Amino acid sequence: MISCRDIAKLSSQYLDQDLPLMTRMRIKIHLMMCVHCHRFMKQLQATINAVKHLKEPEITHPDIDNQVANLLQQHRQNQK
Numbered sequence: 125m126i127s128c129r130d131i132a133k134l135s136s137q138y139l140d141q142d143l144p145l146m147t148r149m150r151i152k153i154h155l156m157m158c159v160h161c162h163r164f165m166k167q168l169q170a171t172i173n174a175v176k177h178l179k180e181p182e183i184t185h186p187d188i189d190n191q192v193a194n195l196l197q198q199h200r201q202n203q204k
């Protein structure tokens with residue numbers, strides 16, 4: 125039987141679907157029986173979603189480099 129400590133250890137892999145089917149089934153069964161791990165997993169999922177939500181706009185911002193390059197160029201031109 126999988127323990128609460130195992131759940132904590134495997135939780136991020138579980139949420140990434142990065143575990144063998146048997147392990148995932150065991151975790152699922154544990155989560156159905158253990159309210160603490162169930163709550164823990166829910167909170168972790170929410171946290172991961174929030175972080176992903178926060179990070180995405182920064183990552184998908186290709187304009188920043190161009191803007192910086194333009195500003196640097198303007199700055200150099202003003203110095204001449």
Ligand SMILES: [Zn+2]
Nearest residue numbers: 127128158161
């Ligand atoms: Zn548990």
